Amino acid sequence: xxxxxxxxxxxxxxxxxxxxxxxxxxxxxxxxxxxxxxxxxxxxxxxxxxxxxxxxxxxxxxxxxxxxxxxxxxxxxxxxxxxxxxxxxxxxxxxxxxxxxxxxxxxxxxxxxxxxxxxxxxxxxxxxxxxxxxxxxxxxxxxxxxxxxxxxxxxxxxxxxxxxxxxxxxxxxxxxxxxxxxxxxxxxxxxxxxxxxxxxxxxxxxxxxxxxxxxxxxxxxxxxxxxxxxxxxxxxxxxxxxxxxxxxxxxxxxxxxxxxxxxxxxxxxxxxxxxxxxxxxxxxxxxxxxxxxxxxxxxxxxxxxxxxxxxxxxxxxx
Numbered sequence: 217x218x219x220x221x222x223x224x225x226x227x228x229x230x231x232x233x234x235x236x237x238x239x240x241x242x243x244x245x246x247x248x249x250x251x252x253x254x255x256x257x258x259x260x261x262x263x264x265x266x267x268x269x270x271x272x273x274x275x276x277x278x279x280x281x282x283x284x285x286x287x288x289x290x291x292x293x294x295x296x297x298x299x300x301x302x303x304x305x306x307x308x309x310x311x312x313x314x315x316x317x318x319x320x321x322x323x324x325x326x327x328x329x330x331x332x333x334x335x336x337x338x339x340x341x342x343x344x345x346x347x348x349x350x351x352x353x354x355x356x357x358x359x360x361x362x363x364x365x366x367x368x369x370x371x372x373x374x375x376x377x378x379x380x381x382x383x384x385x386x387x388x389x390x391x392x393x394x395x396x397x398x399x400x401x402x403x404x405x406x407x408x409x410x411x412x413x414x415x416x417x418x419x420x421x422x423x424x425x426x427x428x429x430x431x432x433x434x435x436x437x438x439x440x441x442x443x444x445x446x447x448x449x450x451x452x453x454x455x456x457x458x459x460x461x462x463x464x465x466x467x468x469x470x471x472x473x474x475x476x477x478x479x480x481x482x483x484x485x486x487x488x489x490x491x492x493x494x495x496x497x498x499x500x501x502x503x504x505x506x507x508x509x510x511x512x513x514x515x516x517x518x519x520x521x522x523x524x525x526x527x528x529x530x531x532x533x534x
Contacts, residue, residue, distance in 0.1 A: 219314050220516050222253035223481035224501045226296045226312035228525050230483055231492040231499070235306025242303045246296035246312060246483075251276055254294075254314075258287040264322045265293035265315075265423040278326050289319035291471075293427040297483055299398040309398045309486035314479045315430035321473035322430075323465065325422035328454040330444040331465075333425050335403040335416040337361075340438035346464055350381060350417060351388035357415060358390075365389040371402040371416040378418050385417075401480070401488045403428040407437030411487060419444055429470035431478035434506035434513070441465045478506040489515075497522055 226246035233242035247267075254261065254276075261283040266276045276282070276294045283290075292314065297303055299310030315322075325331065334346045334353065339360040344353045350370075358365045368390035372378050385392050393413060395402050399420040406416035425441045432439045443461050445451040451461065463469075481503040482489035490502040498519040505514040 217516075218253075218257040219316065219477060219479040220481070220503050220505060222250050222257070223312040223314055223479050223503060224518060224520070225249035225253045227481040227483045227492050227501055228499055228520065230297055230303060230312070232526065234303055234484060234492075237304050239300035239304035243297050243300045247276055250294065250296045250312065250314075251282070254282040254292075255284070257283045259283040259316075260285050260287065260289045260319075261292040261316070262290070262319065263294060264291045264324050265326065265426055291317050291319055291322040293322060293423065293430065295400070295424075295427065298400050298424070299483070302397050303483055306484070307396060308484050308491075309395065309401050309488070310483040310491070311398065311401055311480045311486065311489060312483055313400060313427065313481075314477075315427040316477040316479075317430060317471050317473040318475055322471050323426050323469060324457065325426060325443065325454075325459060327457045328422055328443045328445050328450055328459055330419050330446060331422040331425045331441045332419050332444050333399075333403070333417065333428070333439065333441045335406045335428060335432060336414065336438045337407050337409055338436045338438065340415070344415075344438060344440075346440040346442060350384045353417075354385065354388045354390050354415070361414065363414070366391075368414045369393050369412050371395055371399075371406060371413045372418045373397075373399055373402075373420055375418075381418055398486075400424050400428050400431075401486055403439070404431045404435070404478075404480075405487055407432045407435040407439070413487075425465075426470050427478070429467050430476035430508070431506050433467055433471065433474075433476050433508040434478060434511065436511065439467050439470065441470065474508060476506075476508040478504075480504050494522065495519075499525060
């Protein structure tokens, strides 16, 4: 619940900026709120996956220590808003998220920004492989799930780099679910048993891949990734950091701990969680909490007094 309070705070503080076109203002408000509440959590946390090198801007940066300094030593992956552009535009599927694992168990892929990823539910284990063609994977997963190929729905980031991938999905007979941003939520939805997304695939952020793995392990799902450096310089930095580029990173490579937590609160409405909603004097939030050791999925719906969070000048977005 301490982690939930941090993502709730980030979502609430960013809510006035939904649809206002200023993603930096939304992100800054979320970062400040998350940092404040993480400082009250009884653990010794190190941000392994944050927002890059520290500068004068408010951010939770790689290597930053958070928490009270008491309790377990943990690796932390944070994204105060996964989907800042979605928030600024007033689009769906923006979340605030934190992933936590035992200290030293998260892959530090910060030196290589992009990763080719594939995520499915448990049916993909031993069936799907990122080294196979997308058509082979779709057909194999459809058979494992007892579905027709034309019933399969594949989530892909809507990017020019994915044009051929999208064509291959459709040529295989499956349908696409093109997403503008927020591939963490897409990956989680692919791993869940109760959504219309059967697979998430494509090139996205490496840090997001590690955070997604924390959630996928709690869901009993399947994830693989291969690092995709964009430049020779990035490849050299990755190699110097001990990363390899011909290796398929399995779930346990991305995060080796069997005790992972993933917490997300909705900023805007999405399939994973509902967004922040004002109802008179109260603000309603919805969060999801996943833990791998217990294999539990918990949903937390909370109501917060508006007056405790926002002043009159900040209510313009709610």
